[in-house]
Amino acid sequence: MNKNIVFLLLGSNIEPRMNYLREAEKLINQRLGNAVSASSVYETEAWGYISENAYLNKLISVETTKDAFETLEILIETEQFCNRQRTGSDTYSDRTLDADIIYFNEEIINTDKLTIPHPRLQLRRFVLEPLCEIAADFIHPILKFNSLQLLEKCTDNTKVEKF
Structure with a gap:
């Protein structure tokens, strides 16, 4: 079986934000695979919409035998287990849990259901800060810059602080 890094x-x-993150990590370890590395938890402002509620974000890398589409299904089920309510619209909203695939190996996938690498990762400081903590040298397979270079180029000024 192939081992993939996601x-x-x-x-x-x-709330309880930290509990949702812990529960998600536990479910991911049980259903997807073991975490290889994990960033610190970061407190961040909402991105793309206005909310009084700050986010807690954490980036993990997981070794799995699942493919990208199986991984997506497990993440959707994990969000549902954590009471995530999807509105069906494209607008951003507060959530109990959001679980996104940032990279899957060095694969490039572009379907109606899944886009990898995450299409907006280079625009989001709340993704890049924790990504640099655990994978500063990982090279974006399309943009051809490593995580640290992407962070240096990022113009997002939203607040991102270790929690």
Whole structure:
């Protein structure tokens, strides 16, 4: 069986935020595979919409035998287990848990269901800060810059602080 490395960003801005992150990590370890590395937890402002609730975000890398689409299904089920309510619209909203695939190995996937690498990762300081903590030298397979270079180029000024 092939071993894949997937980078996942977990986020929550509805209390109990830390509990949702812990529960998500536990479920991911049980259903997807073991975490290889994990960033610190960061407190961040909402991105793309206005909210009074700050996010807690954490990036983990997981070794898995699942493919990218199986990984996506496990993440959706994990969000549902953590009471995530999807609105069906494209607008951002507060959430108990958001679990996104940032990278899956060095694969490039572009379907209606899944886009990897995450299409907006280079625009988001709340993704890049924790990514640099655990994978500063990982090279974006499309943009051809490593995580640290992407962070240096990022113009996002939202607040991102270790929690």
